[in-house]
Amino acid sequence: MTDAYIVGAGQSSFGSFPEETYRTLFREAYEAATPADLTPTDVDEAFVGTLGVGGRQIGLAGPAVTEHVGLHGVPCTRVENACAASGSALRQAVMAVESGMADLVLAGGVEVMTDASAEATKYWLGVSGETEWERMAGTTFSGVYAQMADAYLREYDAPRRALSAVAAKSHANGARNPKAHLGFECSIEDAETAAVVADPLTLYHCCPTSDGAAAVLVAGEGAARSFDDRVRVAGVGAASDRVGLFQRDTYTAIPASESAAETAYDRASLADPRDDLDFAEVHDCFSIAELLAYEDLGFCGRGEAADLALEGVTAADGDLPVNTSGGLKAKGHPIGATGAGQAVEAFDQLTGRAGERQLDDPERGLTHNVGGSGGAAVVHVFEAEGVTGA
Amino acid sequence: MSAPEPGPGAGAAADRLDADARILGAGTYAPSARLPREAVAEAWGRSRARGIDAVAVPEPDEDALTMGVAAGERALAAAGVDAGDLAGLAFATTTPPLEEEDLLPRLGAALGAPGDARTHYVGRSTRAGTRALRAARDAAAFPALVVAADAPRAAPNAPEGHAAGAGAAAVVLGPDSGSGAGLVGDAEVAADYPGTRFRRAGDADDGVEGLGVTTYDREAFTRPIRAAVDLLGDDADAFDPEKAAAFAVTAPDGDLPARAARTVGLSPDAVSTPVDTLGDTGAAGPLVGLTAALREGATRTLVVGWGSGAGADALLVDGLAPVEGDLDADRELSYAVALRRRGEIASDDPPAGGGAAVSVPTWRRSIPARYRLRAGRCPDCGGLAFPPEDACPDCHELVDYESVGLPSEGTVETVTGVSPDGAPPEFARQAERGGDYAVAIVRFERGGTAASVPMQVADADPESVAAGDPVRAVFRRIYEQEGVIRYGRKAVPAVGDG
Numbered sequence: 001m002t003d004a005y006i007v008g009a010g011q012s013s014f015g016s017f018p019e020e021t022y023r024t025l026f027r028e029a030y031e032a033a034t035p036a037d038l039t040p041t042d043v044d045e046a047f048v049g050t051l052g053v054g055g056r057q058i059g060l061a062g063p064a065v066t067e068h069v070g071l072h073g074v075p076c077t078r079v080e081n082a083c084a085a086s087g088s089a090l091r092q093a094v095m096a097v098e099s100g101m102a103d104l105v106l107a108g109g110v111e112v113m114t115d116a117s118a119e120a121t122k123y124w125l126g127v128s129g130e131t132e133w134e135r136m137a138g139t140t141f142s143g144v145y146a147q148m149a150d151a152y153l154r155e156y157d158a159p160r161r162a163l164s165a166v167a168a169k170s171h172a173n174g175a176r177n178p179k180a181h182l183g184f185e186c187s188i189e190d191a192e193t194a195a196v197v198a199d200p201l202t203l204y205h206c207c208p209t210s211d212g213a214a215a216v217l218v219a220g221e222g223a224a225r226s227f228d229d230r231v232r233v234a235g236v237g238a239a240s241d242r243v244g245l246f247q248r249d250t251y252t253a254i255p256a257s258e259s260a261a262e263t264a265y266d267r268a269s270l271a272d273p274r275d276d277l278d279f280a281e282v283h284d285c286f287s288i289a290e291l292l293a294y295e296d297l298g299f300c301g302r303g304e305a306a307d308l309a310l311e312g313v314t315a316a317d318g319d320l321p322v323n324t325s326g327g328l329k330a331k332g333h334p335i336g337a338t339g340a341g342q343a344v345e346a347f348d349q350l351t352g353r354a355g356e357r358q359l360d361d362p363e364r365g366l367t368h369n370v371g372g373s374g375g376a377a378v379v380h381v382f383e384a385e386g387v388t389g390a
Numbered sequence: 391m392s393a394p395e396p397g398p399g400a401g402a403a404a405d406r407l408d409a410d411a412r413i414l415g416a417g418t419y420a421p422s423a424r425l426p427r428e429a430v431a432e433a434w435g436r437s438r439a440r441g442i443d444a445v446a447v448p449e450p451d452e453d454a455l456t457m458g459v460a461a462g463e464r465a466l467a468a469a470g471v472d473a474g475d476l477a478g479l480a481f482a483t484t485t486p487p488l489e490e491e492d493l494l495p496r497l498g499a500a501l502g503a504p505g506d507a508r509t510h511y512v513g514r515s516t517r518a519g520t521r522a523l524r525a526a527r528d529a530a531a532f533p534a535l536v537v538a539a540d541a542p543r544a545a546p547n548a549p550e551g552h553a554a555g556a557g558a559a560a561v562v563l564g565p566d567s568g569s570g571a572g573l574v575g576d577a578e579v580a581a582d583y584p585g586t587r588f589r590r591a592g593d594a595d596d597g598v599e600g601l602g603v604t605t606y607d608r609e610a611f612t613r614p615i616r617a618a619v620d621l622l623g624d625d626a627d628a629f630d631p632e633k634a635a636a637f638a639v640t641a642p643d644g645d646l647p648a649r650a651a652r653t654v655g656l657s658p659d660a661v662s663t664p665v666d667t668l669g670d671t672g673a674a675g676p677l678v679g680l681t682a683a684l685r686e687g688a689t690r691t692l693v694v695g696w697g698s699g700a701g702a703d704a705l706l707v708d709g710l711a712p713v714e715g716d717l718d719a720d721r722e723l724s725y726a727v728a729l730r731r732r733g734e735i736a737s738d739d740p741p742a743g744g745g746a747a748v749s750v751p752t753w754r755r756s757i758p759a760r761y762r763l764r765a766g767r768c769p770d771c772g773g774l775a776f777p778p779e780d781a782c783p784d785c786h787e788l789v790d791y792e793s794v795g796l797p798s799e800g801t802v803e804t805v806t807g808v809s810p811d812g813a814p815p816e817f818a819r820q821a822e823r824g825g826d827y828a829v830a831i832v833r834f835e836r837g838g839t840a841a842s843v844p845m846q847v848a849d850a851d852p853e854s855v856a857a858g859d860p861v862r863a864v865f866r867r868i869y870e871q872e873g874v875i876r877y878g879r880k881a882v883p884a885v886g887d888g
Binding site for chain 1: 747748752753756777783803804805806807808809812813814815816817818820827829830831842843844845846852853857868869876878
């Protein structure tokens with residue numbers, strides 16, 4: 001079995017782009033991820049994540065974007081795992097490379113979310129939940145995460161302010177990311193006093209709906225040699241769970257994240273994520289999701305996430321920076337592009353391309369991508385080339 | 391040519407004596423929000439509803455069926471009868487949720503009645519309540535549940551609009567040999583009084599109308615009632631109607647019942663239909679009045695249903711029967727909120743079609759779970775699954791579940807509030823009419839295990855609902871799509887529940 005490497009990664013800006021289509025956005029990401037001299041026939045396989053929000057191109061969404069960038073004839077599969085679509089697509093790419101079936105694989109994702117009416121968007125966002133029961137109880141997606149937040153704050157007697165601290169941190173990071181959808185700063189007070197979306201979540205505790213695309217080029221050891229930058233995929237893990245929150249044993253954790261992380265850590269020989277990781281990009285569609293991620297991913301014990309956020313441990317200058325990109329919260333959340341977009345940030349950090357956000361020589365980072373409210377989760381551990389197992 | 395006079399219809403009282411029955415228990419239900427008379431007067435300069443202090447206003451997710459189910463469940467509980475043992479089921483309303491669709495299958499499914507129960511649906515006239523009662527008695531398929539529920543509507547500034555209330559009542563009938571209150575005597579009279587209370591057909595239906603011809607209207611009400619009660623008095627086996635302790639009568643307003651009482655020789659004080667606090671409850675009026683009389687301990691109640699057209703039914707209830715349910719109000723609404731809640735000033739446009747639709751056939755498969763919280767017990771490990779599908783949540787075996795009912799009492803595990811802006815499109819109209827609503831996950835315990843269900847918490851300010859709160863499952867409208875109303879269970883706060 002060969003190791004898999006990310007040899008190129010790029011994304012479009014995330015935001016609202018009335019002039020762009022899902023295809024032109026994907027092209028922007030593709031061009032950012034691949035060297036200009038890449039011959040389309042060098043690509044052995046492609047996996048594209050998209051939910052098709054608003055109903056656009058539900059069938060053959062993968063080939064529709066790969067043909068647009070000239071990858072005619074490449075085996076292409078659309079991967080749909082709600083918000084974990086392109087995290088899952090990336091994992092498929094890694095599996096294809098590690099198995100030896102392919103040497104160079106494109107993994108990416110795209111979503112256009114801002115061209116539908118607010119009502120239609122709400123209609124489509126609900127498809128990632130448990131439609132037959134949660135949706136018929138009148139729950140929105142933010143409602144389900146708000147239920148998790150309500151349970152979490154109550155179970156651990158945690159302050160809502162911790163959610164606002166997460167939001168303020170994400171905005172501080174996003175303000176330094178030129179690709180971010182919401183590139184402005186916000187204070188903890190701004191987040192605390194914003195309009196309530198679903199109690200206890202305020203507007204600043206929720207990510208935006210965004211347009212955008214991201215792409216990652218994954219290579220086996222052979223193909224990787226011809227690229228200048230290489231980031232090793234040290235570990236991958238994925239898991240699924242009951243789609244409905246009400247069907248799970250806990251509302252204050254996402255068991256699929258925990259399980260996916262265990263697998264990824266095991267494969268990456270990573271003993272202590274808090275010590276061994278230099279940064280993490282975690283799925284923070286709502287601020288409560290980031291707190292749960294700290295615990296599910298083993299950055300701290302149960303009930304300790306609020307302290308991590310309030311004490312600045314996960315700030316850009318903290319012990320374990322989380323979501324240096326701005327996260328879903330500030331960078332944006334074009335559903336199908338999000339997981340691949342997290343890998344773009346990891347690649348940029350590990351290859352020194354992160355500009356103003358660049359951390360000091362990070363060696364190992366993690367991406368964590370969740371589908372729905374925890375029905376699916378994917379965790380990747382990446383290492384800068386030359387770093388060996390912890 | 392002389393005007394038509396009220397008189398006996400075909401089928402005299404004596405023919406029906408064999409079908410005598412007893413009321414084993416009764417239940418009643420009314421929405422707990424009230425629009426006070428003063429609010430109407432402030433909006434229109436006066437209230438045109440005589441003798442009405444307040445009217446009950448249904449929640450956006452309530453209709454005749456949901457109110458009927460609530461009353462029916464209470465009547466069954468009062469009578470100690472299991473819905474699965476019902477042999478007869480009757481439903482009366484002038485305001486069915488749909489113009490055409492048999493309500494009885496839904497009523498039966500919501501309550502858990504057998505599919506082969508004899509059913510009767512009566513509508514079209516406010517006499518429907520007593521007609522349903524008589525139909526169920528005549529069918530003699532006992533035990534039988536008779537439900538009357540109504541929420542009349544009319545133009546906002548019509549007298550009928552000012553009077554429009556809402557309520558439901560139900561009785562369980564058993565054979566004459568049983569316990570409870572005897573249902574003795576039976577009379578009906580028809581008399582042609584056009585234009586007294588009517589609704590136009592089809593698209594022209596703007597609710598109840600009346601021509602407001604004062605004396606004519608009074609005669610159309612009192613004369614058939616008097617004739618029916620006289621006929622009842624002629625029945626040798628019946629009691630003297632003038633000795634009735636209570637008068638449960640159709641009550642379009644607070645004035646006509648009192649007039650009718652005097653006409654039949656009773657004091658206006660005998661009127662037991664709570665029109666002053668509920669408003670016009672249409673076809674439910676006589677049974678609502680009967681349950682109120684039974685609750686007050688009236689041992690002989692004259693029950694009279696009047697329907698425009700016109701005509702009247704008269705029966706006498708002799709004795710007492712247990713009653714469940716109260717008609718307490720818990721909050722007053724402003725006129726604007728009441729109009730909004732009734733949908734009078736809501737937008738009509740249905741939400742655009744989209745992604746999370748649950749098809750009707752798919753939804754129908756889950757009706758036992760939605761209507762009655764039927765869960766599944768794993769035959770291998772005893773785990774509880776809700777909904778009863780998928781592999782067992784505990785042992786992961788793909789089993790055939792044993793069907794078990796969750797209790798109606800549960801506990802909120804976690805909750806959030808959804809605002810009109812944040813509601814999914816299917817719930818946009820409900821939120822527009824009713825405002826913010828709470829959505830909780832509710833835990834129901836049964837036999838040492840538990841299952842959780844996502845539910846709206848109805849009739850509650852979302853901010854007042856918290857984890858740990860006790861709640862009770864009630865039958866409500868969930869949403870409407872493609873013209874099909876989806877019903878299911880919601881939770882209501884159980885503290886102080888009546």
